Amino acid sequence: MELRHLRYFIAVAEELHFGKAAERLKIAQPPLSHQIKQLETELGVPLLYRTKRKVELTEAGKVFLKRCYQILSDVNKACEEAQSIYRGEIGQLTIGFGGAVYDLLPPILDIYQNKYPNLKIIFQQLTTSDQVKALTEGKIDVGLLVSPIDSPHLKFEVIREEPFIAALPKTHRLAKLKQPIDVSELANEPFIMTPRSVGPSYYDAIISLCFQAGFSPKTSQEVQELQTILALVASGMGAALLPSSFQFLKNDDVVYLPLKKSKATCKIAAAWHKDNKSPIVHSFLNLIRELMIPYMS
Known part of the structure; x- marks a missing residue:
């Protein structure tokens, strides 16, 4: 029959x-x-x-x-x-993300769920290093992290490139100027940073920025999350260099200032396992490419 x-x-x-x-x-x-x-x-x-x-x-x-x-x-x-x-319209997608992509998540989630209402998206907040491990072990499908990354198992694609800014307590002498500053003006400031083990690319970019300005940053605190850095800056414990998109996190006790003559950038990438052939993953990557064009330099 x-x-x-x-x-x-x-x-x-x-x-x-x-x-x-x-x-x-x-x-x-x-x-x-x-x-x-x-x-x-x-x-x-x-x-x-x-x-x-x-x-x-x-x-x-x-x-x-x-x-x-x-x-x-x-x-x-x-x-x-x-x-x-x-076509990647049904199933489940697990996305890892770090603090540098908070402003990207709402539009991604809104547009993606409108386009694929039958797809379940799970977000996991992870450091760059933890995302690399989770991608390698197949625990997440896509990572949104700071690149470059060094892994033979992963592929990645830069979706946004943005300059760094200085984050200072509102009571800081430079904050009152409300104008771009040279990185060298922070030479004697205590820096709040993430340890290199959390995100090598981000850490190295900060060190390089300071080195080019003629000094090595004096680290007063090391914390795991960029949001914690912001909280410590607000409390007056030190200064920080952050991706410019962090300005969307409003804090009345923090002032954000652009950096003069700085060409250093923070590159945000989408990463996935090289052997992952899931249609869901690749439909998500295609959407990311469409969404992120306006952000790329």
Whole structure:
């Protein structure tokens, strides 16, 4: 028994006329009659009463018709589901992210869920190092992290590049100027940073910025999260260099100042395992590419 047998039977059962059913199916009447007879032979029961004047469903035919509707409906749903999975529209996506991408998450989530309402997204806040480990071990599907990263197992694509800014307590002497500053003006300030083990690229970029300005930063505090850095700056414990997008995190006790003559940038990348062929992952990456074009320098 094949699906075409069911479709042929439905057409005859609805039309109750072999000629009209054949015309509807765009086949000749004799082959249609043969297919229905073949179906009845396989089932071992008559599905139709045939006379010269009319065609009627037997009791078995009436029950079988209902089942045919259900079977074809299930097949159509299965086909649609398979196609949706292939297009990356159904399933679950786990995304790792760090503090440098907070402003990217709302538009990503809003647009992605509007486009793929049947896709479940799970966010996990992780440091860059932890994201690399989680991607390698298959615990997350995509990471949004500071690049570059050094891993033979991962692929990554820069989705945004932004300059650094200085974050200072509002009571700081430079904060009152409310104008761009040279990094060298922070040479004697206590710095609040993340340890290199948390995110090597971010840490190295800060060290390089200070080195080019002629000094090595005096680290007063090392914390795991960039948001914690901001809280400590607000409390007056030191200064920090942060990606410029951090300005969207408003804090009345923190002043953000651009840096003069600084070409150093923080590169945010989407990362995924090189062997991950999931359609969901790649549909997400395609959306990210569309969304992030305005942010890239």
